[in-house]
Amino acid sequence: MTSRPEDTDRTFPAGIAARLRREILTGELPPGSALKERDNAQRLGVSRTPLREAVRILGQEGLVTLRPLRSPVVADPSxxxxxxxxxxxxxxxxxxxxxxxxxxxxxxxxxxxxxxxxxxxxxxxxxxxxxxxxxxxxxxxxxxxxxxxxxxxxxxxxxxxxxxxxxxxxxxxxxxxxxxxxxxxxxxxxxxxxxxxxxxxxxxxxxxxxxxxxxxxxxxxxxxxxx
Amino acid sequence: MTSRPEDTDRTFPAGIAARLRREILTGELPPGSALKERDNAQRLGVSRTPLREAVRILGQEGLVTLRPLRSPVVADPSxxxxxxxxxxxxxxxxxxxxxxxxxxxxxxxxxxxxxxxxxxxxxxxxxxxxxxxxxxxxxxxxxxxxxxxxxxxxxxxxxxxxxxxxxxxxxxxxxxxxxxxxxxxxxxxxxxxxxxxxxxxxxxxxxxxxxxxxxxxxxxxxxxxxx
DNA sequence: AATCGGGGTATGGTATACCAAAATCCGAAA
DNA sequence: TTTCGGATTTTGGTATACCATACCCCGATT
CATH class of the missing domain: 1.20.120.530 (GntR ligand-binding domain-like)
Incomplete structure (x- = not known):
């Protein structure tokens, strides 16, 4: 599948970020769970590049924690x-x-x-x-x-x-x-x-x-x- | 050139961002000037991917303004x-x-x-x-x-x-x-x-x-x- | 001479291939 | 049985090829 970004789209990386954000806020992606690039990219039907960018946006928002050379994880603040x-x-x-x-x-x-x-x-x-x-x-x-x-x-x-x-x-x-x-x-x-x-x-x-x-x-x- | 990021490096995208930041702050890249991905990537000896990420970082910091489908420009706030x-x-x-x-x-x-x-x-x-x-x-x-x-x-x-x-x-x-x-x-x-x-x-x-x-x-x- | 339209080019957006580091698993040795 | 070490797998990082769109220049038409 070469992807069909026609459905819930909007400028793409921001749209991906919005989807992930909702999934995090509702608890579908529980705190502490890893956000593997390949898995989530395939699940959402996009390639790794825009997904990466979306994850960075969420990282900036503090919803996910980024670690060098490691999977980002959903933040679980104390x-x-x-x-x-x-x-x-x-x-x-x-x-x-x-x-x-x-x-x-x-x-x-x-x-x-x-x-x-x-x-x-x-x-x-x-x-x-x-x-x-x-x-x-x-x-x-x-x-x-x-x-x-x-x-x-x-x-x-x-x-x-x-x-x-x-x-x-x-x-x-x-x-x-x-x-x-x-x-x-x-x-x-x-x-x-x-x-x-x-x-x-x-x-x-x-x-x-x-x-x-x-x-x-x-x-x-x-x-x-x-x- | 497959690039050898050995010189002023540090985790790469952050390092690129630091270089660009310095160039912006010193005025080498004046406010309003466009940051073309290909040009700057070649100039700094890296590929477009990490350069992109660096530009997003600077965008978040407010030093550059990102426009969809247009070259990012060095910010010029009122x-x-x-x-x-x-x-x-x-x-x-x-x-x-x-x-x-x-x-x-x-x-x-x-x-x-x-x-x-x-x-x-x-x-x-x-x-x-x-x-x-x-x-x-x-x-x-x-x-x-x-x-x-x-x-x-x-x-x-x-x-x-x-x-x-x-x-x-x-x-x-x-x-x-x-x-x-x-x-x-x-x-x-x-x-x-x-x-x-x-x-x-x-x-x-x-x-x-x-x-x-x-x-x-x-x-x-x-x-x-x-x- | 001015303006509108079309095609070429420049440029950001996306997908993918390749690389290196990390984690994991498994077997051998103690 | 436990532990240590290495090979394999997993995964993030980077480079590059491809695509779509916006810009720009030039010529034709009025």
């Missing part, structure tokens, strides 16, 4: 590493929030409010993945409202990198009320251009994330230890 | 984009400084002091590129002393991305005294575990960077406009 990342995310989000209070246009504020409403609406009904995407969209909208392109980019990176841990942590226990309350608080702060309040809401939000993730790791510790 | 990046760098560095005051070991503090001394020593003598490398090493050492791996990584990214603008901005006018004074201030703050003072020193440092860069862009505006 609690400490994740908490480090959350700490940086917190700083980025607080910075975003402050700038957004200062720079957001009224239209952007309303867009953010609408996205928050979407999250609240779908929280009970829709599937978790969709809700998480909604949530991510709302938060990146805040980052965008800061009107700092570099900040948006880096913030998105961190959010994507933490997507999986947040997901598996959040589905163990739903602390929806607090999350949604934080969102409302953020919007109120944004409308009032009150960066103090914004910072407080964001801090609460991130504290919740730290609690969820920590509990998740502790539970996992109590359970199975893979060989 | 003043606004650079100022945005500096704003994020400032937040990251302030965060690092605070954590370093809290977490740095005495050995790390002395290492940082030694690196600062290197910068000061080479400032008059050595070539600008080396001094800048020294400077970068010192600042990344501070970030490392924060003991947050994610923060170190992202901080390094920003420093690398801003390397060139800082370089071309700094060589127009030497504000060495202030820079070196800031360094001394940082080290004093670190020794005293005084994160307030650390924040102040970093802010001064970054303000200087903003001034330099802004002046550089204004001068360039006054001069030639390339077609």
């Amino acid at each position: 609690l400490a590493e994740v908490l480090d990342e959350i700490a940086v995310l917190r700083q980025l989000e607080i910075f975003s929030g402050g700038l957004a209070c200062q720079n957001a246009t009224p239209e952007e504020v309303e867009l953010i409010a609408a996205l928050a409403a979407d999250v609240a609406a779908h929280h009970a009904t829709g599937d978790k993945v969709d809700v998480f995407d909604q949530d991510m969209r709302m938060h990146t909208a805040i980052a965008d409202a800061a009107h700092n392109a570099a900040l948006s980019r880096t913030y998105r990176e961190y959010l994507a990198r933490l997507w999986r841990v947040r997901f598996v942590s959040a589905r163990e226990r739903a602390d929806a009320p607090r999350v949604l309350a934080d969102h409302q608080d953020m919007i109120a702060a944004l409308r009032a251009r009150d960066s103090q309040r914004m910072t407080a809401a964001i801090a609460s939000h991130l504290d919740g994330m730290v609690r969820n993730v920590t509990r998740h790791f502790q539970n996992r510790e109590g359970n199975a230890r893979q060989p | 003043l606004a984009e650079v100022l945005d990046e500096i704003a994020v760098l400032r937040q990251l560095e302030i965060f690092s400084g605070g954590l370093a005051c809290q977490n740095a070991t005495p050995e790390e503090v002395e290492l940082i002091a030694a690196l600062a001394a290197d910068v000061a020593a080479h400032h008059a003598t050595g070539d600008k590129v080396d001094v800048f490398d020294q400077d970068m090493r010192m600042h990344t050492a501070i970030a490392d002393a924060a003991h947050n791996a994610a923060l170190s990584r992202t901080y390094r990214e920003y420093l690398a991305r801003l390397w060139r603008v800082r370089f071309v901005s700094a060589r127009e006018r030497a504000d060495a005294p202030r820079v070196l004074a800031d360094h001394q201030d940082m080290i004093a703050a670190l020794r005293a575990r005084d994160s307030q003072r650390m924040t102040a020193a970093i802010a001064s440092h970054l303000d200087g960077m903003v001034r330099n860069v802004t002046r550089h862009f204004q001068n360039r505006e006054g001069n030639a406009r390339q077609p």
